[in-house]
Amino acid sequence: MSESNKSESKGSGAASRAAAATALFQVLEKGESLSTALPNATSKLSPPDKRLASSISYGVLRVLPTLNNLIGAKLQQPLKGKLKVLHYLLLVGAYQLYCQRIKDHAAVSATVEAAAVLKKRNNKALINGVLRQLLREAPDADENFERHLPEDSTHNHPRWLVQQLESDHGDKATSILRENNQHPPMWLRVNERQFSRDDYMAQLKSQGIDAVPDTEARNAIKLLTPCPVDKLPQFHDGAVSVQDRSAQLAADYLNVDSRHRVLDCCAAPGGKLLHLLERHSFERPVHAVELDANRIERINENLARQQLSAEIHCADAAAPSTWWDGKPFDRILLDAPCSATGVIRRHPDIKWLRRQSDITELAELQGNILNALWETLTPGGELLYATCSVMREENQSQIETFLKQHSDATLIPIEPNQTMVQVLPGDADGDGFFYARLKKAQ
Numbered sequence: 001m002s003e004s005n006k007s008e009s010k011g012s013g014a015a016s017r018a019a020a021a022t023a024l025f026q027v028l029e030k031g032e033s034l035s036t037a038l039p040n041a042t043s044k045l046s047p048p049d050k051r052l053a054s055s056i057s058y059g060v061l062r063v064l065p066t067l068n069n070l071i072g073a074k075l076q077q078p079l080k081g082k083l084k085v086l087h088y089l090l091l092v093g094a095y096q097l098y099c100q101r102i103k104d105h106a107a108v109s110a111t112v113e114a115a116a117v118l119k120k121r122n123n124k125a126l127i128n129g130v131l132r133q134l135l136r137e138a139p140d141a142d143e144n145f146e147r148h149l150p151e152d153s154t155h156n157h158p159r160w161l162v163q164q165l166e167s168d169h170g171d172k173a174t175s176i177l178r179e180n181n182q183h184p185p186m187w188l189r190v191n192e193r194q195f196s197r198d199d200y201m202a203q204l205k206s207q208g209i210d211a212v213p214d215t216e217a218r219n220a221i222k223l224l225t226p227c228p229v230d231k232l233p234q235f236h237d238g239a240v241s242v243q244d245r246s247a248q249l250a251a252d253y254l255n256v257d258s259r260h261r262v263l264d265c266c267a268a269p270g271g272k273l274l275h276l277l278e279r280h281s282f283e284r285p286v287h288a289v290e291l292d293a294n295r296i297e298r299i300n301e302n303l304a305r306q307q308l309s310a311e312i313h314c315a316d317a318a319a320p321s322t323w324w325d326g327k328p329f330d331r332i333l334l335d336a337p338c339s340a341t342g343v344i345r346r347h348p349d350i351k352w353l354r355r356q357s358d359i360t361e362l363a364e365l366q367g368n369i370l371n372a373l374w375e376t377l378t379p380g381g382e383l384l385y386a387t388c389s390v391m392r393e394e395n396q397s398q399i400e401t402f403l404k405q406h407s408d409a410t411l412i413p414i415e416p417n418q419t420m421v422q423v424l425p426g427d428a429d430g431d432g433f434f435y436a437r438l439k440k441a442q
Contacts, residue, residue: 238306342432
């Protein structure tokens with residue numbers, strides 16, 4: 001039975017539909033991230049209803065223009081003001097009818113009842129009427145109880161983003177757009193202090209969890225079906241963490257050993273930091289800098305779960321005078337703040353929250369941090385620049401500009417015949433990431 005139907009069997013699910021509509025309203029009307037809006041909207045729901053609200057919210061954001069067109073065609077006039085939340089409730093209803101394995105009558109009924117949860121009881125007839133009209137005109141469901149959505153010329157992305165991807169990636173843009181609308185796989189990082197990857201694969205198999213190893217990232221395992229972390233063997237003992245395979249490549253590309261003095265900048269939530277600590281017993285503390293105090297809590301939680309430690313600085317990476325002790329670092333990992341356009345499939349709200357002007361602003365910020373950190377790198381040391389972006393301005397152009405401005409910097413090939421690595425969304429089933437390794441002259 002699908003997750004949706006499991007939830008359906010336990011009640012009307014009106015609260016989960018109302019929560020999804022509320023979360024979508026907060027994201028698309030207030031500019032809040034889904035990772036913040038959804039927990040707030042679902043805080044009082046049961047775990048199954050939380051999962052259903054989450055599934056609907058993420059799904060709606062993946063195909064937002066298509067659903068907007070379907071709903072807009074059924075409304076005599078747009079819903080505005082205090083009724084605006086009902087527009088998002090209609091999107092929730094339409095998404096269920098087209099994309100989820102929920103029986104039509106249950107989807108309509110629960111969505112109509114959700115209007116009352118949203119204190120819009122007098123508008124139940126409107127919700128009912130629009131959804132039933134939509135249902136009458138919808139194509140038949142396929143063998144998976146889903147209906148094919150109409151094609152969208154922008155692949156359900158904002159037009160500026162489509163144009164930028166086409167400019168940066170040419171023929172590959174369409175593939176990126178399609179990948180961005182897919183459900184991402186669940187990747188794990190095995191803590192090699194506790195298990196070899198083969199041994200942990202055996203642990204998963206003994207629990208009936210099917211998985212495959214990655215061919216490049218040596219600690220990465222892909223689950224064939226995502227599952228709650230509580231079901232992963234020894235997750236709470238730090239044996240394994242959830243981290244995309246593309247992000248795991250940072251530990252390989254940094255070219256680090258236990259003798260190095262290491263800095264991880266913009267470190268939250270700490271996945272790459274933990275990966276380094278899992279692999280190496282460093283002779284000196286690893287330092288990590290993160291500006292957001294709330295996100296440092298995530299780093300500390302992850303360190304505690306795996307019983308590892310690091311020197312954490314809550315500070316601006318672009319202002320080393322506020323946190324640096326003056327002792328140079330041998331290796332620096334800069335996981336730079338970026339547009340996150342490589343991880344849209346995991347965070348579909350990004351494509352609706354991000355603006356074209358953000359790219360240039362982020363590139364300027366990245367350049368400032370890169371320039372500042374260069375002063376903290378020892379002669380002969382190496383800096384790995386990483387983003388989860390697919391934008392050339394944040395990646396290749398950023399590094400090309402830096403090389404022009406710093407005569408003591410050279411680019412070290414990461415892969416044979418590849419001085420900079422741009423992983424696109426879907427490559428090896430991973431997220432989009434960019435890597436460049438810079439060496440400082442002696």
